[in-house]
Amino acid sequence: MRDIVKLEIIGVFPTFYTICKGGQLAIPACGLSLINEIFKEYPDELKETYKEICALAFNLNNDFGSSIEIKAIDPSTPQGIWKSLKYGVKQYPTFIINGKRKIAGIPSYEEIKSLILDELKATKT
Numbered sequence: 001m002r003d004i005v006k007l008e009i010i011g012v013f014p015t016f017y018t019i020c021k022g023g024q025l026a027i028p029a030c031g032l033s034l035i036n037e038i039f040k041e042y043p044d045e046l047k048e049t050y051k052e053i054c055a056l057a058f059n060l061n062n063d064f065g066s067s068i069e070i071k072a073i074d075p076s077t078p079q080g081i082w083k084s085l086k087y088g089v090k091q092y093p094t095f096i097i098n099g100k101r102k103i104a105g106i107p108s109y110e111e112i113k114s115l116i117l118d119e120l121k122a123t124k125t
Helices: 021-029 034-039 044-067 078-087 109-124
Strands: 005-010 068-073 094-097 101-104
Touching: 005 044, 005 078, 005 109, 044 068, 044 109, 068 078, 078 094, 094 109, 101 109
Parallel strands: 005 068
Antiparallel strands: 005 094, 094 101
């Protein structure tokens, strides 16, 4: 069995995030600019936060591949409310690693990479 680190990111995400991955890929291919239209309605601070989270997730996915499972959770959903209460989240975004480690705010890539490597090592012992 392969060891997998589960990373949950609890934060406010643009509405289009809920479109399935296949749909996200198909929309630009069809020449639709739905995502850009929705995205421009959000405040600049939220856009920047979202871009930082996406870059972090993209880099983690590149480095860890199938050894990491990344899940974005909006705090306004029932699951997001539950996770926020369960982990005592007071700031968004918050990163939860394997249900044990909590990072409020956006960590540096090196910080989160180190924690994920620690979790992978811990699961092998």
